Amino acid sequence: MADRLYTSSDADEVLSALRFETKLEKATLARIAFTLSLVKEGAGVAPSTSFSGGEMKRPTFIGEDEAFIRSLIVYIYGRRDFSEDAFFSNRSVIKNHIDSGAALMARMFQESGRSGEALIRRLVDEVEFSGRREQLGSGLDIFIGRTLLQRKDLIMELNNTAVHANSHLAIMGMPGVGKTQFLLKLLTDIRVQSNYQTNFIYFDYKGDVVDNARFLELARVQPFRLLQGGQSLPVNPFILPAYDEQTINVSAREKAESFASINSKLGVVQKGALTEAIRAAYAKRAATATPYPDFPDVLELAALAYEADGKKDDSLIEVLRDLSDFELFWRHGSEGAPIDRVSNRTLLIDLHAMPVLKELVAYLVIERLYKEMATLPDSPVTEGRRTIRTILVIDEAHNYLSQRNIFLERIIREGRSKGVVVFFASQSPNDYQQKFFNFQELLEFAYIFKCDGVAAGSVQGILGCSAKTAKDLQTEIARLEPWQVIARSQEKTEEFVKFTAEAFFKSYA
Template identity: 70%
Template structure:
């Protein structure tokens, strides 16, 4: 990993001259030049091959903004992952943008007749060079609609810790009533209001969101269409924070439990065999540069084990073969590096074309997110607003809620302090009544669109209303018009509120 780069001679001369005129440090001017180049030329920047200028050390230029800068470069250059040499080195995007941006700085300075005050005024109109708008933990107050009777505007204060215990949310309703449009509007608002610092991981079960180009553009989403073309997830489920024997053993057992929770055919024998195969695969990769296996490794070892014991193929081999043959996850020999962190990405995983394994793919990604979350420090709180780092968005959630997904449960229980939030979209409040885990109890925000067959007990738990109100609302919910919603009231004097939800298409 390079810890410094050298600008072009021309850039160094421009920075030195402007430092004298503006009284700004060279690194500040270099960051201005970088931002100028990004905003003016973007991905069309020419790579710079002149290294004869001044030294620019990585800690000085990058400071604490590495994640932010990588996200910017990833978006501008349309790359899912920015490698180290591409990020900060003499062959990096940052160097090329600094050298290119210095030319723009010099041009603007000439246009300002070498008046430094006028230069700074022009720059503030062009870019926010003095620091991006730090809205992390602030500004996530979302306009969600107007009440039906008096047209009063409703605001969702998503991360207000003074009012709400957590930020977990569920949207419920049958297909075609507007719940997806409502969800997309909230996600787009969150991305913009957080200055794209709050991320989300979206499981698109039906494949309709991945086709909404406007949403993908507004929210700046990287999409992965599984089983469509040659695209897979650049995620390796076997990456660990360390590769000590105990860590590997725990992870292997957890993977076996994950598989068993998805497949009813997965018994004690299969769990034991999978645990052993995973441990052996780690041992085989122990001395390599990337000390973690892929599903091809696991399948090969499991096949060997079965052949040695003269065992016939069973549900374990079937699942492993599908995971390996469908090429769903990153594997050794891939042209790209696996994503090292999920929690700082905004991605949409389109699983609608998969005939099988939808839930298992979701399970493995959720497990990976939880492991990252557990290692994060608590997210900061500013004036009662907690920073939301990442939102896990699960569409068609009824397909997941019935599983005993221990990692999803842990994210819901423990995610509040880490700034990790879960958004569900499902067809009925009944979906959240699971005997093994009380999802309803931990959902702070619930929005019910038109539903049929909703039990009064489910309605009562979801809205926190009385029994009589819940029974009355059973009929009311079944008769709601598209985009009409019933949710908990923000007023203490009312048990619920009925409003018209704001759709994405109306706002963007």
């Protein structure tokens, strides 16, 4: 019976580095790596052929948990038992999973901004999410504030399908009236009440959220500060579910349409050039282990095509050069692999330092989220409560709603059954009156803070009230005090309710 094994040199290097970063013992980290790989790789883990790393003694690793560890392995592998050498030795499943899990942890460490504390939070989220992956619906009943006169508590039943057609939400108001604090309170409540099962992707346009350390801590958010300190998103917009010719062609055309919808300078010729450059970039990577291109690939091939045709650089080359030079997204040669899914992560994407491309970055992430959403099974519903998987949060949405985003529209239309929800924060109800898409009719929850110049038709569309009531509310909305909100009434006998919103800093002082 072997009483020790030797990890690979790569695994030993990872465990030693993480010991310094996390203050956990190497044996503890090895057990975490083993468990992570057992869950992620299962019986398909690759055999490890390197034995030049650190020594791992059987009593140190196994301790008093041999029966438990054997049971885990037997269950995962679907076998009745393992020999001693197959269980713990240099040729064992435990060694294979330690080495494999160390590589997974190294990648997670990179994705967590090389922070030991963030890595541990990430590991906790992984365990909670996998263990509660499709937890049968718990209620998300959020305290939002008290009515002005009666001081009655108001509760938002976010995922109650018996009451609400969907869970899409909008918060509207001028700067400084409390809408961001209200939004942070809602998001933190949702994270806590769902035991961190419900995730969100937050586009921070102003940069006033990313520095709220209390919110990041309580909501367990991973921030990405673009164009600050060389930080980029570990997301590759070119990853596809399959890499056959048809899937690549469709994706290339969709990306060209996406670019053109954001940048009015891109016409038919530029869209065609971009489509061809993306196709060529996939062809360039087709025979590699990572069959997806990055923006430097696309820029290189687009520039070569322009040179061959004797064309001068134009707005398309300019956009591609910015995307490449700013290193906003994962690129080949980056440390660590791109994250496999965005729909099971809680991310805060800080865009405020970007002089251009804010909407395009958001567009590409939204496209990725939609394509992941489309592959998901329907979200479970139990006792009228639908499990919400993730929330897409778009701050300063008035800068974005006028852009034709087909993937955002599809998420709003199709997200209900998948448990994917959209939260908007903008400056006025007027922002949701778009000719190409009726956002108003698909917003189940709408909260209006103080706004100037609100059209009566917008108020009527948002609240679902009568034309007379909407006209009367125009003046009242302009005179609201900070934290005062007008919303749809939960009572059938009333067209609206006026209340004082609860703030994040009050709830989580």
